[in-house]
Amino acid sequence: MTEAARPGFRLLLVAGLVALFVASLLVGVGDLPLRRIAGDPAALQLLLVSRLPRTLAALLAGAGLAIAGLVLQILARNRFVEPVTTGTGQSAALGILLVTLLFPAASIAMKTAVATVAALAGTSLFLAVAHRLPPTQPFLIPLFGLVYGGVVGAAATYIAWQADLLQFIEVWTNGEFSGVLRGRYELLWITAAVVALAWWIADRLTIASMGREVSVGLGLDYRRIVQLGLVMIAVVSSLCVVVVGIIPFVGLVVPNLVSRLLGDNLRRALPWVAAAGAALVLACDIVGRLIRYPYEVPVGTVLGVVGAGLFLWILFGRAARA
Amino acid sequence: MIEIENVSLRLQDTRILHDISLTLPKGGLTALVGPNGAGKSSLLSLVARLQPLQSGRIVVDGLPVDATPGRQLAKRLAILRQDPAVAARLRVRELVGFGRFPHGRGRLDDRDRALIEAALQQFGLQDLADRFLDTLSGGQRQRALVAMAFCQGTDYMLLDEPLNNLDMQFARQLMRDLRKAVEEERRTVIVVLHDINHAAVYADRIVAMKAGRVVADGPPSAVLRTEVLAEVFGYPMQVVEIDGAPLVLHHR
Amino acid sequence: MRSLAVSRLSAATRLWLLAALAVAAMVAFMTLGLRGNLTFALELRAVRLLALVQVGVAVAVSTVVFQTVTANRVLTPSIMGFDALYVFGQMLLVLLLGAAGFAALDPRLKFAGEAVVMVAMALLLFVPLLRRRFDIGLLLLAGVVLGVLFRSLASLVARLIDPNEFAVAQGMSFANFNTVRPDLLAIGLVVTVAAAAIVWRQRHLLDVLSLGADSAIGLGVDWSRVLIGLLLLVALLVAVSTALVGPVTFLGLLVAAIAERVVDSRRHFLLLPAAVLTAVVVLVGGQTVLQHGLGQATTLGVVIEFVGGLVFLGMLLAAGRR
Incomplete structure (x- = not known):
């Protein structure tokens, strides 16, 4: 990519994000013309209770998932993985399912905590295996991850089936923003803190992406970075699963695309990864609202199609270059 | 100064290093040579605390490598592994x-x-x-x-086979650059080399290893001798002198 | 796992033992726990048995052929997204004809239409993919992602057709061995028997193909033509099994892996019957045991996916370690 193209990309991203933000406030079943908002309390109410929270939730989830994907790619030293499709999201769903079964009265914060612990365990197991696979075969790791996530998901589905909780599994596994209202998404702000933390330690993450030996050589406590990264991934994934459900492929395609344009110096690229993730999720949510208006298609379904397509393009684009 | 005392290393059931003791004073370019599997890279990675020390002691400028915070050591010692x-x-x-x-x-x-x-x-x-x-x-x-x-x-630079995959002219250039760093910047360079003729020209000191032990240690003129090389590499090779530096005809 | 006594037997003897086991499973399936109107019950069971055996034959033959053509034991048509392709073809047809028009159609005609759509897409997608001889890991990963893409597309289309019909999308994504579609038995039987017969006649050619494309070409095989022909058969067989019971991702892998261990050979005159018999034992035997032993008739699909998924992960790890 030429030097001239990159400021163009950033400008486009910022403009796109603003446009999407405004569009997201205006698009929906309830009619909400701009000029009425100021004078009409009902319209203002709709804006503040539903549209704005929904828009913010999409932005937060998108940014968080993109960063979680980036961090997992660094830890696994593989570009083709992301937490939501490699067992983290499914482990989180399994965790919520179990806590719902065993302690139906648990609060949402409690459920999130259990989901985070489950996600942490699931991701650690994935990473442990991933590090044992030969680095000469880079496609084995994501393949393992996808099927591992599938097996964990199948276990969750089976338990839900036995316990007659299938409709809950549907809610957790298929990401959807239509249920987001004021008072029901605020936990997602924690992902903003995780994104900020990631930017704070951006240099360390970049060094970690060069491998353990380079990291140790530069005096970085590699083990601590891995532990911290795991916690960040687990927190973001479980929050997203609890609040909106699994949204696939964001963490996979966004870091890859941004890396192509801006490189992997995260001090520089990380905010754009977060912004691009937010934009992608918000755009897909808006598409989901419009494609079968007045009905909604869940954002998870839209991203399943868009994300898988983009991923294949990345895969074969790379193979064609190699 | 890097002090290596009674260092042994065992991976699974294989002994990689046998009770190595070696002192590398500050300054100069030291080349580690020896056949594959001699333990050169392992020794280097132990000094650079990339692997945990199993037995013995390694001290860099008074700092034991297994007990010094990584960051502090990173200001004294840089490591470049083979093909990171x-x-x-x-x-x-x-x-x-x-x-x-x-x-x-x-x-x-x-x-x-x-x-x-x-x-x-x-x-x-x-x-x-x-x-x-x-x-x-x-x-x-x-x-x-x-x-x-x-x-x-850092005062110390440890390089593991940096000439791997380099064309002749780049290999020569890199060795000259390292030499310059030693002479102009007073750096201490410890480098694993595959081609002993590079060691012959650019090193102040050569440490030859075989099967996890140090078998020869000294200036190029002392180590690069037919009988020493035969012990290290297992076959006799002629050594000639050109412009005051030894040249090993190892390929004949 | 295999006892020493069994492992000393010849391959032919082990094949006969497997056949005996398959017959025993079928007899048990037909007779265990019979009650009430005998003729009616037997007829019902016979129809279901026929369906299960058909699925077994289709999955076993298609998997063995596909593994041979791609010279890889971890690849199966289902892992590469063939069955998802069938489901997608189905949804596409619904979209084109409208739900009412689709429902009014003769089921055999529908099956023919879906099979045609699927075979066409399979050939369009996989022939170029296999011809380019990509890295096998890339191919596997791309296949799994293609599967995700088709499943997402199918559920997207399902929601576009009827936004309130979540059951359509859900029903498609689970295999169900309990309720088979008797209206498709006859046409399925014709396709399965014909395809199996063709494959059996080509068993020696398949032995040559298992040496890999280069060796096969060297031995005078018109590899491209054979590839297209065999992929066509594979697609038809997957269409039959998916039409009858729905998508089963890991059954083929499980069956082929067990069969190869039983006869300890890649020769197709042993491997093909062994795979078919293993499939019958797993499906019919598994259904019998779950139904009469554990009283959980509906869960065979989940169990097979779970065990098959674990086998797949194990094979990946083993392949990685080599």
């Missing part, structure tokens, strides 16, 4: 800049920036500074990685 598959899409200048990480934790000041430019200059990378690593040739990448280790500004 850096897949990150970084520009050459960014990569070299990460050599300054132990000093400022990622915040670069003017002095850091000057040192980065100096390192780029030293290894002839000015024209490539804004290129991404994945667009470089193998030799250019290797030079960028050495420049990063150099930019770390």
Whole structure:
């Protein structure tokens, strides 16, 4: 990519994000013309209770998932993985399912905590295996991850089936923003803190992406970075699963695309990864609202199609270059 | 000074290193030579605390490597492993800049920036500074990685087979650059070399290893002798002298 | 796992033992726990048995052929997304004809239409993919992602057709061995028997193909033509099994892996019957055991996916370690 193209990309991203933000406030079943908002309390109410929270939730989830994907790619030293499709999201769903079964009265914060612990365990197991696979075969790791996530998901589905909780599994596994209202998404702000933390330690993450030996050589406590990264991934994934459900492929395609344009110096690229993730999720949510208006298609379904397509393009684009 | 005392290493059931003791004073270029599997790389990675020390002691300037905080050690000692598959899409200048990480934790000041430019200059990378690593040739990448280790500004630089995959002219250039760092910057360079004739010309001292033990240690003229080399590599080879430096005809 | 006594037997003897086991499973399936109107019950069971055996034959033959053509034991048509392709073809047809028009159609005609759509897409997608001889890991990963893409597309289309019909999308994504579609038995039987017969006649050619494309070409095989022909058969067989019971991702892998261990050979005159018999034992035997032993008739699909998924992960790890 030429030097001239990159400021163009950033400008486009910022403009796109603003446009999407405004569009997201205006698009929906309830009619909400701009000029009425100021004078009409009902319209203002709709804006503040539903549209704005929904828009913010999409932005937060998108940014968080993109960063979680980036961090997992660094830890696994593989570009083709992301937490939501490699067992983290499914482990989180399994965790919520179990806590719902065993302690139906648990609060949402409690459920999130259990989901985070489950996600942490699931991701650690994935990473442990991933590090044992030969680095000469880079496609084995994501393949393992996808099927591992599938097996964990199948276990969750089976338990839900036995316990007659299938409709809950549907809610957790298929990401959807239509249920987001004021008072029901605020936990997602924690992902903003995780994104900020990631930017704070951006240099360390970049060094970690060069491998353990380079990291140790530069005096970085590699083990601590891995532990911290795991916690960040687990927190973001479980929050997203609890609040909106699994949204696939964001963490996979966004870091890859941004890396192509801006490189992997995260001090520089990380905010754009977060912004691009937010934009992608918000755009897909808006598409989901419009494609079968007045009905909604869940954002998870839209991203399943868009994300898988983009991923294949990345895969074969790379193979064609190699 | 690097002091290695009674260091042994065992991986699974194989003994890699047998009770090695070695002192490397500050200054000069030391070459580690020996056949494959002699334990050169293992010894280097133990000194650079990339692997946990199993027995014995390694002390760098009075700091035991297994008990000193990583960051403190990173200001004294830089390590470049053989082929560290850096897949990150970084520009050459960014990569070299990460050599300054132990000093400022990622915040670069003017002095850091000057040192980065100096390192780029030293290894002839000015024209490539804004290129991404994945667009470089193998030799250019290797030079960028050495420049990063150099930019770390440590007294000691440990390099594991840096000449691997380098064309003849790049290999020569890199050895001359390292020599320059030793002479002009008073750096201490310890380098694992495959080709002993590079060691013959550029090293002040050669440590020859075989099967996990040090079998010869001294200046090139003392180590590069037919009977010593026969013991290290297992076959006799003729050594001639050209312009005062030994030349080993190991290929004949 | 295998006892020493069994492992000393010849391959032919082990094949006969497997056949005996398959017959025993079928007899048990037909007779265990019979009650009430005998003729009616037997007829009902016979229809279901026929369906299960058909699925077994289709999955076993298609998997063995596909593994041979791609010279890889971890690849199966289902893992590469063939069955998802069938489901997608189905949804596409619904979209084109409208739900009412689709429902009014003769089921055999529908099956023919879906099979045609699927075979066409399979050939369009996989022939170029296999011809380019990509890295096998890339191919596997791309296949899994293609599967995700088709499943997402199918559920997207399902929601576009009827936004309130979540059950359509859900029903498609689970295999169900309990309720088979008797209206498709006859046409399925014709396709299965014909395809199996063709494959059996080509068993020696398949032995040559298992040496890999280069060797096969060297031995005078018109590899491209054979590839297209065999993929066509594979697609038809997957269409039959998916039409009858729905998508089963890992059954083929499980069956082929067990069969190869039983006869300890890649020769197709042993492997093909062994795979078919193993499939019958797993499906019919598994259904019998779950139904009469554990009283959980509906869960065979989940169990097979779970065990098959674990086998797949194990094979990946083993392949990685080599």
